[in-house]
Amino acid sequence: MNIDAHAYNITIRRGDFEGETLFEARVKELPDLIEYGETSTEVYDLALDAIETTAIFLKEQGRVMPEPLVAVDEYMEPWDEPEDQWDIDETVSSSVGPPPSDPARIEQWLHMGMVGYILEGWGSRAFPEAEAILERSESLIAGLKEFYDRQDPQRQSNFRCAVANLIASLEARPRYIPISQRLLQLAARLPAPEIFPALGFRIRQGFRWATEAGEEAMLTEAMLTMAQIAAPRDDALACLNELIDAPFFTSPYPHAATALRTLCQIQPKELVAHINRLRLMLETQFNHYQVGPWEKRDLAASILNSVGPEGCLRGIIKLKGQGNYMEAVLDDWLAEAIFSKLDGQSPLLECRGIGDAEKKNLFIFNRPGQPENPIRFKVINDTTGWLQLTALFNELGCVTYKEEPDDSPFAKRSHQSEI
Numbered sequence: 001m002n003i004d005a006h007a008y009n010i011t012i013r014r015g016d017f018e019g020e021t022l023f024e025a026r027v028k029e030l031p032d033l034i035e036y037g038e039t040s041t042e043v044y045d046l047a048l049d050a051i052e053t054t055a056i057f058l059k060e061q062g063r064v065m066p067e068p069l070v071a072v073d074e075y076m077e078p079w080d081e082p083e084d085q086w087d088i089d090e091t092v093s094s095s096v097g098p099p100p101s102d103p104a105r106i107e108q109w110l111h112m113g114m115v116g117y118i119l120e121g122w123g124s125r126a127f128p129e130a131e132a133i134l135e136r137s138e139s140l141i142a143g144l145k146e147f148y149d150r151q152d153p154q155r156q157s158n159f160r161c162a163v164a165n166l167i168a169s170l171e172a173r174p175r176y177i178p179i180s181q182r183l184l185q186l187a188a189r190l191p192a193p194e195i196f197p198a199l200g201f202r203i204r205q206g207f208r209w210a211t212e213a214g215e216e217a218m219l220t221e222a223m224l225t226m227a228q229i230a231a232p233r234d235d236a237l238a239c240l241n242e243l244i245d246a247p248f249f250t251s252p253y254p255h256a257a258t259a260l261r262t263l264c265q266i267q268p269k270e271l272v273a274h275i276n277r278l279r280l281m282l283e284t285q286f287n288h289y290q291v292g293p294w295e296k297r298d299l300a301a302s303i304l305n306s307v308g309p310e311g312c313l314r315g316i317i318k319l320k321g322q323g324n325y326m327e328a329v330l331d332d333w334l335a336e337a338i339f340s341k342l343d344g345q346s347p348l349l350e351c352r353g354i355g356d357a358e359k360k361n362l363f364i365f366n367r368p369g370q371p372e373n374p375i376r377f378k379v380i381n382d383t384t385g386w387l388q389l390t391a392l393f394n395e396l397g398c399v400t401y402k403e404e405p406d407d408s409p410f411a412k413r414s415h416q417s418e419i
Contacts, residue, residue, distance in 0.1 A: 003052065029068060109127075279330055
């Protein structure tokens, strides 16, 4: 982790400490960090070293290092706040004090508030500083998001760090599963990409929540959160890859479909690679849970929205042309979900062939009700995939071939893409 320790706000003062005249250094962003030395230069160097050491320690714990603060005219030292106001226990203080400022105290505030709101039934009183907002909000997450929006940028940054650090540090006990779920939902709503190191840390620890139901709930919530944040892309992808590659992910839980949704949202141009990676897991999930056509259609609609019609068609043709018949059959669910009618409803994409009677290598697609925005495809590089896809379309009865010249009015309105 590369940080610039010099960017942090270090305050140095000279004073008498336990009978000795020394220099004291404090770091505004890290109120628990205090160093002492015989000279101002020595204590400053000690503070720089302590900042770098703290960053390494927090990274190992899956926690977030606070960002350097922007200097302001007025500032109340966070260590001057009453220490007992932020002691963690499983009761909720009814006193109203100043809202916490640094990530550590915001983390404690969130911990106490979540316990009070979710586990103890205190309602909006669990968050005294946000009580008025929560009382009129439709949900806890909506209320905390409004409270967050009212903070200045530095406090917002500390708030996101606190959410991430609490996700990393919360005990993996069934009691805390609903709190962890709300924290992930809050992270997605803010959004808080700072949670990716925290999730990576929990994954490396085994992501164990004492019960299979707890693990299933947390895995699904974690992937949905990754999908909603999805940026920075590299951080989101690294975290998701760790999750998919983890030993506990291979159980027949309903995670493969959620993983595919998330991967397509983070890397929409890699549909083929994502399906190749998750093919057997998807087949296991479909069979184990007897996933029906409506559930597959919902999954396909999500992929279609992330990848786009052109990307989906390219991916389907490449999957059909990979040369492995069994894999091609397993992948038919995507084309069927996109192009088939269900209970009389229009398919996700309507298509019809257009071209000469022999090759039939031109297609025009459009979303239902949007004939004014057709998409025209010409397949020129994948004969095997095209023939297999054509056979599948004929079986589904979802395409009609029509000889029509390339300069026809319909063809002219369409956008052509070669595959």
